[in-house]
Amino acid sequence: MAEVRWGVLGASGFARRDMAPAIHMARGNRLAALATRSPEKAEPFRSITEDLRIHGDYNALLADDAIDAVYVPLPHTLHIEWAAKALEAGKHVLVEKPVAMRAEEIDPLIALRDRTGLICAEAYMIVHHPQWHFVRELLDGRTVGRLRHVEAVFTYDNSSDPGNIRNSAETGGGALPDIGVYTYGSTRWATRSDPEEITHADIEWEAGCDTLARVSARFPAFTAHWVNSMRMLPDQWICFHGTEGLVRLTAPYNPSRFGPAHVDWRGTDGVRHARTWPGVDQYVLQVEAFSAAIRGEAPFTWTLEDALGTQRVIDMAYAAAGGRPAI
Template sequence: MTEVRWGILGAAKFAREQMAPAIHAARRSRLAVLATSDPAKAAPFQAMDGALRVVDSYEAVLADPNVDAVYIPLPNSLHVEWTRRALEAGKHVLCEKPIAMRANEIDGLIALRDQTGLVAAEAYMIVHHPQWQQVRDWIKGGAIGELRRVNATFTYDNSSDPGNIRNAVETGGGSLPDIGVYTLGCTRYVTGQEPEAVLFADIRRESGVEVRAEAMIQFDGFTLTSLTSMRMLRYQSVTFQGTDGVVEVPVPFNPLGYGDAEVRLMRKSGPVEVCRYPGVNQYVRQVEAFGAAVRGEAEYPCPLEFSQGTQALIDMIWAAER
């Protein structure tokens, strides 16, 4: 396979602004088909590539023999269904996070992935960014001694947009499904550890939708404090504090959009070590890593099992609320 030919299910804003441009920019990758019945929504995608074909149904993308892989940016509540249907149609699948609303829903996707031999993964882009690979190397290499505490915050305010799918129960809304995967998943990625217990969970809701979640989670030897909110000032930060040093990630999740990617290592003595990553696009790297997995050139670095582990932790927080 010389290139991966992609189809996108739906003309979502995120697909338009991030993933379609990433597919165009990625090596050995091409956006071939977009499914939308709205010509106005299709126009920005066609402006990127005049050869892009537009069809009016998701089924048409899945039936297209000239599509190798499908990207799914649909509302959260539809992710499992359309991931399953795409795999059954013989397509590789990259689905937006969260790929499921409960951890046990991923069991069937793992089984179907293994049965078909296709690549199926959640679009968890941060693991493809070198800043997170550097943080993991520092923590696992003992640069800050014994890790004792992680503090992870990711907030924004969409209160002025009540029609947003993140503000609706029926579409799988809430801050934990939307951005909790980052505050929780980044800790699991860096440490390689799984949580032991949720010590505390404070969940705030509006019209049944979780709009703010703060939790303290016990891991082996350290605690994680996670704060996510859709009703606070736009802000993100992650800090790893150990017995001998601290690692700061000032722009952990949205570099290029929120700020410049850099990580800082502070120790008891010596200067602060800073690594900067100007211009790195984690979405392009994600598409290229997926393509390499499809072609059998490399293992995909974020398998469904990892995504299931993060969702299991979200499930633990829901349970602690009750």
Template sequence: MTMTPIRWGILGAADFARRFMGPAIHAAKGAELYALATSSPAKAAHFADFAPHVIVHDSYDALLADPAVDAVYIPLPNHLHVDWSLKALAAGKHVLCEKPMGLAAADYDRLIAARDAAGLLAAEAFMIVHHPQFARARALYAQGAIGKLMHVDATFTYNNADDVTNIRNRPETAGGALRDIGVYTFGAARFVTGQEPDAITYADLRLENDVDVFAQIAARFPDFTYSAIVSMRMHPRQQITFHGDKGILRLTCPFNANVFDMAQLTLETDGTSTISERWPGVNHYIVQVENFGHTLRGTARYPCALEFSRGTQAMMDMVFTAGARR
């Protein structure tokens, strides 16, 4: 049985959309990259290279007014996410918006209310939870594979110091390391354990041009402690480790699978590696689009509801508050 593809539109010809999410939508089963909104013919041409039939609208509003568009992907700068997500929902489009979808927990309350009023699917593009390594990690944790969890340690760093015009380095576009990559270190721990932080016990935020470029964080969860380092000024590194009293569960490429390195999970008990699993062929962007489609068709529950994303933002709010007091 052939299913009618979900016709996607993209608001803006962002580099990330061109390199990752545009091709993912084009490649995903049950999806079609139908339309793009950009006033730049040169940028549109890059999308036509892999999706030659894509329709180009010269404004975001024109794309939202296109009745043929079923769902909208929003890769705009952070400070524009809430407004354009709300506009898309008001236009009757399902929404997948880049993270962070909002800049404070209250933003997610507005988005959830708009989603419910419209009866549409709206979600943050938190792609890592769609990767099978996280489903596997969560299952192993739930099975007690590492015993009682004592501590979670996460790291995500890269260096864009030379790219001063990058939106991540600009306060007016709500840049910063925490909003760009801290969400992954927070959300990954929450997704695997199902727990929320009780308190941020330490937060060292270092700013350049009013943007956080380094953050060292400690938190207390109900059953374990947590620490993380995120930075836009350090050599690239990423990992997350779940340390229990009977074992260690480690993801060595949890956030940029098959870009930074191959996705790999290891489980160590009694000083030996008892499990080592790899996923060389999984593209979590494609899986994210396909999961979105499964949910729209009513065949599966979406893995990352807005309520989950609100929880990550609530932790982010706690970190900013703790960092300001320091």
């Protein structure tokens, strides 16, 4: 396959701002088509590439024989439906996080992926950034000694945008589906471990959406505490604290916007070390990794099984807080 030809389902702002340009810039990939029922929303995509076919219907794009892979950035509650339809149409699928609203919804998609033999994965871009691979190396090398605790924060404030789909329970809104996947998933991925139990969950709700979640978990060898909010000053960081050292990331999830990708660490000698990765586009790396998986050159770093593991933790957090309120 000389190049992977992509179609995008829906003209979301995130697709226009981040993923469509990344597809266009990624080596061996081409943005070929967009499906949207609103022609005016298609125009900004033409500034990325003029050679873009516009379909007025999602199914029309899935029927397009000139498309190899489909990117699904639709509202959260539509991810499973359209990822499945894309697989049934013979397309490889990169679906935005979270893949589903509950863990049990992901199992049938895994089965469909296996039956079709196509690549289907969650767009979890952070694991394609070299800062996270470096953190894994530090933890695997026991730079921190015995890991005892992980602390992570990811917050922003969208209270001034009540029409945002993240503020709507009907479209799968809430802090944990949107950004809890990062604090929870990055802890799991970096440590290669899953929590045994949620020991504390304090969640605040607005119209059926969790707007502030303070959650603690116990893993087999360490504890974790995560704070996620859609009603707080924007902030993000994560710290891995052990018996002999600690590792901290100051822009773990959105280094392109929140600051440079930066990891610092120190041990018992008190000497501080730091490493920074300027100018890395994790979205481009994600697209290139996905197309490499399609070509059979390398396995994709983040599987549906990985997404399933993180969704299980989110489900555990909601259950520990008494469950989601009725809408």
